[in-house]
Amino acid sequence: MTACDVIIEIEQLSLVLPEKQSQKYNLRSVTLTEYTKLNTFLMKTYWRSLEELQDPKALRIQEAREEAKQKSLLYKSEGGNGGNSRRDFLRTLGFSLAAASIVASCKRPVEKAIPYLVKPEDITPGKANYYASSYYDAGDYCSVVIKVRDGRPIKIEGNELSPISQSGTSARVQASILNLYDGARYKGPENLSKKITWGDADIEIPKALKEISEAGGRTVLLTQTVISPSTRKLIQQFMESYPGSEWIQYDANSSSGMLAANMRNFGQRAIPDYRFDKAKVVVSFAADFLGTWLSPVEYTKQYTAARKLDDGQRDMLRHYQIESHLSLTGSNADVRFPVKPSEEAGIILALYNAIAAKTGAEQFSGAESAVDVSSLADELLSAKGKSIVISGSNDENVQLLVNAINKLLGNYGQTVLWDSALLTRQGLDREMTQLNADILAGKLDGLLVWGVNPVYDQANGQELEAAIRKLKLSVSFAERKDETARACQYILPEPNYLESWNDLEPKMGLYSLAQPTIAPLFDSRSVQESLLTWSGTAMTYGDFIKSVWESDYYSKQSDYNDFRLFWNYTLQKGVFETPSSADISYSDEGLSVAVTKLPESQSGTEVVLYESIALGNGKYANNPWLQELPDPIAKISWDNYASVPVAYAEEKGLVNESVITVNGLELPVFIQPGQAKDTIAVALGYGRVYAGKVGDEVGKNMYAYVSEENGSRKYRIDNATVEVVAEATFPLALSQTHHSMEGRPIVRESNLDEYLLKPDAGNELHEEHEKHHATLYKEIEFKGHHWGMAIDLNSCTGCGNCAISCQAENNVQVIGKEQVRNRRIMHWIRVDRYYSGDPANPTVSHQPVMCQHCDNAPCENVCPVAATPHSAEGLNQMAYNRCVGTKYCINNCPYRVRRFNWFQYVNNDKFDYNANNDLGRMVLNPDVTVRSRGVVEKCSMCVQRIQEKKQEAKLGGRMIEDGEIKTACQQSCPGNAIVFGDLKNPESKISKLFKDKRNYHLLEELHTLPSVGYLTKVRNKA
Amino acid sequence: MYKTSIRGKLIQGDKSLSKISQDILAPIDAKTPRWWYIAMTISMAMFGWGIYCKYVTISTGIGTWGVNNTVGWGWAIINFVWWIGIGHAGTAFSIFLLILRQKWRTAINRAAEAMTVVAVGCAGLFPLLHMGRPWLFFFIFPYPNTRGPLWVNFNSPLFWDFVAISAYLLISASFWYFGMVPDFATIRDTTKSKIKKAVYGFFAFGWTGSSREWLRFEALSFVLGGIAAVLVVSVHSIVSTDFAVSVEPGWHTTIFPPYFVVGAIFSGFAMVLTLVTLMRKLYNMTDFITDSHVDAVCRILIFISLIMGTAYLTEIFMAWYSGSQYEMFTFFQNRITGDYAFQFWAMFTCNALIPQLFWFKAVRSRLWIVFIISIFINIGMWYERFNIVITSLTKNYLPANWATYSPSIIEIGFFVGTLGMFSVGVLLFFRYIPMIAVSEVKSISKFNEEIEPKEHH
Amino acid sequence: MVGVFDNEFDLVKAFEKVKAKGVKVDEVYTPYPIHEILEGMGKKTRITHAAFFYGLFGALTVLGGMYYAAVISWPLNFGGKPFNTFPSFIVVTIVATILIVTITTLFTFSARAQIFPGKAAKIVHPGATDDKFVMVLKSGEAGFEAGEIEQILKDSGASEIIK
């Protein structure tokens, strides 16, 4: 870096991204034609290189001319300034501290403004557009709205119109925006690492497919569960054009056992629609339905709705969780029983028997239950038709038993519905197992892999890889690098979901559309289009969907009498619902056999392999936001680890970061309160080896230990050999290291019965502190607005969606494992998790903490340079460009919500994440400054959103409506736990919540007068 | 009037005025001793490492330190307060003893003042470089600007700090310098080297020793002494407000200003003792820095040590008496016991217990024991600052934020660098500047009854 | 006429005698201040008074400046405090006043005592800064009789008399 750069950085307060002039991509709002620039930039970086190869000489001359043109402009622009001599004077002066200011002006870069040639109608520079779309991957479905700013998708919001996700999203959905700008995406079609054109592929592959087909060979299209009706249709077409080809759906984290059981009981290869909002009692056997099980966003919405108390509701769902490792769901349960995984089946059987005994159904003998279930059975029976029993087990027999219990409880048709069955998981494991064996046995000729990664997530991945390499034809449609694609002959990258059309049917009768929000960044083509082309249909996939919708769905509605209107409105709303009903009856086929085949209780150590909240099946391991999201329970990022019970650790003398081996695999230890005795839990989805520079070699791949049992994948290791590796340590990036509240009134809670007697139960202190509210001097009066936020601790499940949503909205930087471990995580909103009670089975509390925007803010008083005063609207402001970084405010914030830029996190090779390349930086929100090294940052209550809505109101000459402004954390919160609004407006929801008896402020005894209120957590223990 | 017969001689040996000049100024004219070069090399090496660490800090960021989002201040602030404390000795000696008419101070105050200037210089580096963007330090100064103008926050203790430290540095440096002007004149008039004559002549500002000069010099000393006395109290009181004004448990307490001032004088006197014993040994200045000087400082240290002990106990009592669970936790579970018990007890032992050995004359009269104890006090005072800064920050209000802190090699290097800088400064002082205020010593020499007024013949 | 003495007591004795004669002593050079002489020379300094006014002026300026900046020019809300946070201002006022007093007094001293960088010393006797006490009398003064004065000096113990 030259001296001038240094100074420009100083002068610009280094908030700009210092880039080469030619590639300068201004991330600020006022630039006119970011779209144009963007495309030029991308062409330059990725496409023009082809031309360069073709005619280097011609290009050189052209470049020379370009350069000359640039130069001429540079000189001219200096000439007009009259500052010519000044610049030169400074240029020759060199750099010293005293003359720093002088030198600074030496090289003010010439900024270009390039207007559109022809302005697109729907783009106004500086204004964002929103497009409804849908996210679907690895069984997670979410209806979303994409915020597109100057041609770039930059943020994902939940779609309020969707009956499934209802404006909620999950952390993975929020982070999916960054997948679009992932450097590990394939840039174009390849054949054995050589670039080819789509034309080549369209000739070679159909030829090979035809040859296989004609020779009577076998080709398999291996996909994840496909819920797109149009795609299912065109896959059928494709199968027909190549006889002998097969289509296998495979889910790495499968629900095969459930599907198999439902096929027996109901004849449906589907999963019924669980309605937690209609339930009074939920008993979950290791099903992490708030975190990862089936449709967690939807279930969180329903679950929290069934437990809300602020709208005069006086009844709450009661939640029992029986599980071995403390899951997100378990942490929210009213009653939780830690048991060994192999004991679960016995307990379910006992529960069945207890219920059967009272309902007069057949009882089965079996192993003794580890938990006394009689009272549970009574409670379930008293809530007949208003309860749900679920199990996370992937064992068909267990699921048959669970179905039988639900049947006995009369839940079908009440809380468990078949009319709107869930279609997002359809993979049957035995099909994949067979395919795996066939590939190894050489019984397969062609393999088309789309959206799955068997080389990574099958236990015999390496053998499989070698076998795939030997296939006659192997094609991967991978969007980004993965292990299976590496083994394939052809890589024909599919575009990101934000770049392509799609239609989805996540539930029966519920459809939604996905539309492109940006032109494909790379030379990619949707898989559907390839399949269409290869099956001889010359049609784009977008047109295909339209034709399918015109023929299939247009007739199912009566609102619009023109297909074009129907299509446009549906596209605008993103979702389309038709009433559906299914006439499905239950048959108890196989139950008596199933109970004999239940997994038996084991005596050895059992290892539970669970899906992690952040990474899921590991497909997006290269997404640094997800890698850095602390696990909601363990608060560890950037690794998977062996969760061991407290007692075990004490017995073996283990501490956090010790190392143990599990069946020979070394794993770092994390002592997890609530981990069942004799069990260990390790997350799946880590240990990718070919994911990209962020995701490679992070953690250990536990899929290698996934075995098979009763025809489905078994996420458990029985009788594991566990040994302590003496003296060894492995660093873990914990973002919270102390787990007890130390008796402090931080998370205040009560039980439903107490609350019903006295609404301020558990919150008596609040009134006490209010009484002492006194001040020496006149309080500052807020004239127009006073923004405030209320957080319902009863609704917060701790899922971590808010952290990522905030990260995307506010350009929060990723800092990597080492810095997280140094306790320097940048997340503006964090979810504190406390344990209380018995370490073997603790009570868990989640509490999101962000800047409390105190009216008597301690941080404001101590900043010497006035970088953080209070605004006239009650916000605690942070002017980055004024901050000199004394860190005093950090020290004086009792909540410790202020974050410091310890390093330059943007454009720094030491922090090689998304902000270190042009592509990754495209996700940055142009309305929020990118902070430089040495300044403090913190939650701003999304002031850019406040300003935008205020501007809209002012332009419309109207007052701001309550609920119009939504902060990023609030907008997509699946639990509706966060409410933002104007405290000056007595009618606003926030004003009402602040008067709620449950409302209190964090550390209110310090009289900091926070603008954030918390509503006490009310549990529903018996 | 000072009675030599009662309180011992102020200067040992029968020295004429000219002999006093010669003895004190000898190191300046003499050949540089070998140990000086060795010591200088070591100090320069330490200093150099410090500079490298500062370079790393500025070029890469504060991230190279061990501080984090919970513990925003680490060694930098500990060392800052420590150095400022040491920097109190000079002024304290000169001013308080001047006010108290303690004639014996004259032999020591120059060294103490020199130490002050260097120590405050070292101290000032820490708050400057612990900033995230030190190149913008001038934002802290309320100068008219084109930003509106945007001023500073006058409520911030850091702003007070900035004013206090810069004022203290300027004032103590001028106080020190103007005290030396007559001595520079003496060197100018006694030295044989032409270069020295010119250089010291320049620094002497044309001093001749005339009565008009002495008259105003006395007035100046009076004024500076008077107002600097306020500084001794104010500077460390202000430094203490960095902590006392905040809301952190263990910081938010009114005892801090007096407690800090006394602590500062304590550590300053200890450092003076360290330096003076060394000086006496190395330059054989036993005649000027007499046993009684050392004895007097030791006696003062006993007294201050008792105050320190009381302050510690008061703090603990107040934590309990306040009934605040956060305060209680900080003192009883994080200092007296807990993760930081060692640092607490090291502090308590070094500051409140070990100096009690000075009750024994046998201890006071053995220079090497005095030297060791003075080092212990310096260490103890460092631990005191560690206790205050780190224990409060690591475990504060929300347990979810609790974090540990350990310094990085860069932070350690920074501290070692200032130690090097300090000893470089002190060594230069030994070498080029009169270690003892010559004119002042001369003025007290008349109290040595050996120099009787001569009967004229 | 210059009288050089070896010690303070002789000088003071001679000084008193010369003064008693009614002869004005022009200047006395000593290695350290001698109060009898300083008083006897009859000179007064008003540096202390000046310092007081500097202080008064400094304090008012600082306080006024802060009030202007924080209340009038751009009032900002820090932590819900009133704009005029007088107690906070006091701290800075004290210290800044001390600084102002020190610097202005130093300049005053420098100007009045004619002690400034680069001044060439007019050395009457090189020992005056070491161990000699030097008294200078001007021959043009009223009542100056060379012989008489010389005798007084000699009697008081002058080690050297330069004419």
Added chain:
Amino acid sequence: MFAEEQHGLIDGHSHDDIKRGERFFKGLLPFNFKGQSCVSCHNLVATDTLNWNPSAMAIAIKYADRDFESFKASIEEPVGNKLTVVHAGINIGEEDLKTVKAYLDNMAMVGPKPIKPSINNLLIFLFFGMLITWALLELIFFRRIKYRIIPVIVLLGSLGYQGKVISEEAIKLGRSQGYAPDQPIKFSHKVHAGENGIDCKYCHHTAESSKSAGIPAMNLCMNCHVLIREGTNSGKFEIAKIVNAVENKEPVEWVRLHNLPDHVFFSHAIHVGVAKLDCQKCHGPVEEMNLMRQNADLSMGWCVNCHRETDVKFKENGYYESFAKMHEEMEIGDLASVKAEDIGANDCMRCHY
């Protein structure tokens, strides 16, 4: 081989041709043209902002890709009225003209000659630095000048000058008031907004509704210039650039004048759409500027002080009904007007987030 090295070809032209062309262009080799040469109208270095004629560089770039015939035609048989008038009477041999073309082609390749940096200010600055050194040495060591006041005055004076330079530069730091760079097209606001009276918001039409006022897309220019192909001042050359840009889909790279630092968020909509400020309030008399110039210094103080002086449309805009108490005060007459500052316009969060 030797010959080739000496007369090495650049882009198809020999060194000699280029040299010769340069001489013709600069009038060193005179040709018959009313005593003028090319350089009389076509600047080599952009200095005169009122020169409506295309600069040498602009011509060079335009004709670099075209053949000699079209170049020759533009000189000898120009189409535009203006060009016909000014180019009338040029008489230059074809071979000579070819060398001129060679010279221009070469210029398009290598770019204009760099301007040699002027170091006057630096020299003055260093000179004062030396004066300081001298004065110090004089005061301390030499002592040759009897009146000590002289070096003291020199010292103080020099320090003052250097201080002034440094503080002025520091204030100017990142500012560019008066910045008026040459643009790729000689677009005159005076002609459009002044003489032809086109409303600002016709071209900058998003100013009222978006944060950005918007630089008009080229197709907007074409609304008028589809008909108007020749200007009174600039002839056809400049307008042809617009047409060319639209036809060849080459966006025009304007040089931005108003560059706020990246940490400042400014919205035109609030100022133009809500506060109804005139464009001239900030941008100055644009209708009088041939070459667009940055009028205000765009400093924070400039923003903040305007907020202190400007009234808010408090009663007119329904949004401000949220400020109920202030409306009451206004009713009873306690409050005469509401300045932008009074509703928090000078809060940090308004511009920095």
